[in-house]
Amino acid sequence: MTGQVLQNLIPIAVVAALMVTIVQAGHQPLWAEAYRRLRRNRLALAAICVIALFGTIAVLDSIGWQNGRNEPRLTIIDRVFQKPAERTYSAPLAGVTAGEQRPHKLVVKHLLGTDAVGEDVLYLTLKGCRTAFLLGGLTSLIVTPLALLFGMTAGYFGRRLDDAIQYLYTVLDSVPSILLLIAMMLVLGRGIVQMCIALGVTSWVGLCRLSRGETLKHRDRGYVLAARALGASHSRILVRHILPNLMPIVIISVTLGISNLILSEAILSYLQLGVQPGVGSWGNMIDAARLELAREPIIWWNLASASSALFILVLAFNVLGDALRDAIDPRLRSS
Amino acid sequence: MLRYIIRRLLYAVPILLGVTLVTFLLFYAASSPEQMARRNLSAKNPSKAQISAWLVQHGYDKPLSQQFTRHMSELLLLRFGKSDATGEPIWARLRTGVGPSSLVAALVFFGSVIVSVTLALLVAYFRGTYLDAWGVFICVLLMSITYIVYIIGSQFVLGRLLKYLPMAGYEHGIGAVKFALLPMAVGIISSLGGDVRFYRTVVLEEMNQDYVRTARAKGVSEQAVLFRHVLKNALIPILTKTILSLPFIMMGSILLESFFGIPGLGTMTVDAINSQDFSVVRAMAFLGTILYILGSVLTDICYALVDPRVRLE
8 A cells, every 4th residue: 555655656756856956946046047048938938838748647647546456556647548449450530440351330439549459549649658758757867966976076086086987988988879778678678677777878978978078177167276275075066066067068968868868769669679568658659550551551640649749759858958058058059 | 190090099909898898797797698598599488408508509608707708808809609599600690791781881971971061051051041040940850750760751751652762672783772772861861950950060160260250351252161161170070970970870770771671780680689699789789899999090080181280199
């Protein structure tokens, strides 16, 4: 019972923590200014709305309960959108199944049609949100602190430590990332957590290199010297003085990184290394739909809805990342 | 120059050692050989004897230290041994696969450099206009589509609806080009968004430099400024990106090849993944690394050739 409650509390706690952080950051002048600029950017506002919408679906899909003792745990999305299964494919809003010699009548209408085993495509697409956010969010959550720790210590202390850390990430970076990803997934096996770890190992290098370079730039600045003269310890200087100066660039690169993580999922699914079948995922839907275009009649709705959902979310993250860059640091402006 | 190249290649040795160590840790330490044997043996529930026979056959029964030295020395001497799944020597498969792979990779490489640099110059030339704004926005759109959808979409539109190109397959000799065109189109389009945006930033950065103003003040035409002055100076970042992308194009065609049925290294890797053939994946990862390191050495040399300010000492 407590496990059930805990399972529902985690997504709520994550969202609450995120909200509090965003609001708290708004009290600082730098971020308040950035928010003001963001608010004037209509495209960015649209992107935030899209991400919030997808995020809400993901959270609703994480909160669920059992009806009885031996019943499966159904999430809110399951309860609202799951429809009785049909026999096989059916076109959006069609009354009968498609691709059968003798079309059967459908039980209910399906807004986006059904797939090979008769599952509602809209429902499957919504289920994919949670996986996408888990991959993007969890991986960033694992990667960012590690990359910052390595990058900042390397940049700050220099010498041997710097050499060692640089060696470590050059080695990892030298293996083409797709092959490293494939190798890790082969070894770890399929699953969301495994995929997060694999994506984390392949994606921390960029951020680590970035934070090392930035720390190197800040290390000899006046404010760091002043802090040291006042007797601040190394860890205090790193965390209280240098880290806040790195935050803008880190947040931009994490936002843009999330879109790459979500895109990688589709590639891994094509290689049969994605999340397990049964867990909703756009990559698996695209992979399942890829042979269906060759059929007669063409089954397009399956592929179209999964790839548009993926496209819209990734686009939103890309737009938000660019807007953040423009808002936080005018020097880095893309135009 | 030669001394620089040699020194640069010597730097690569510890990195190669590191990569072999990583692959060892990944394939030997992180997954037990019993698991590998279980996955590789076709029987659903292999007996103990079958598993141990497989282990002996592939040399996974020896103590870990012995396997480690064997693994390190074999990879470093480029002796990849035999495939775990089919028993074929890996080198033989590499040799047959390298031709088709290089054809596709070369087409994608040159095609995408030419197309994206041209487009970037065009967008930069019309900077500040609607064309520029829309160009950048379209780049972001292109960046947001996954590789798989590009492949499926272009195969569907060009191969099935318009019937311009064969949908998949391969043929050795001159006919190969016909089959490589569709993968080439996909390879170019998929990297177009990010590349054009990056090159545009690079070109615009150069355009704000003083020498551009001087050239304009002398009365040099805008086109001449763009092509003679700006492009030359923008070459360094462009070179870095293109040459470093070379191994990724090689490896990125993993998906292209298997999708379009081109019998290259990519298809080989995908087959290896599907049959859990660790020795092939290991060999490919190592080869990819060598390509990457060679690419980065090549970049440094190209710097010196392009930019007289860079000295390699």
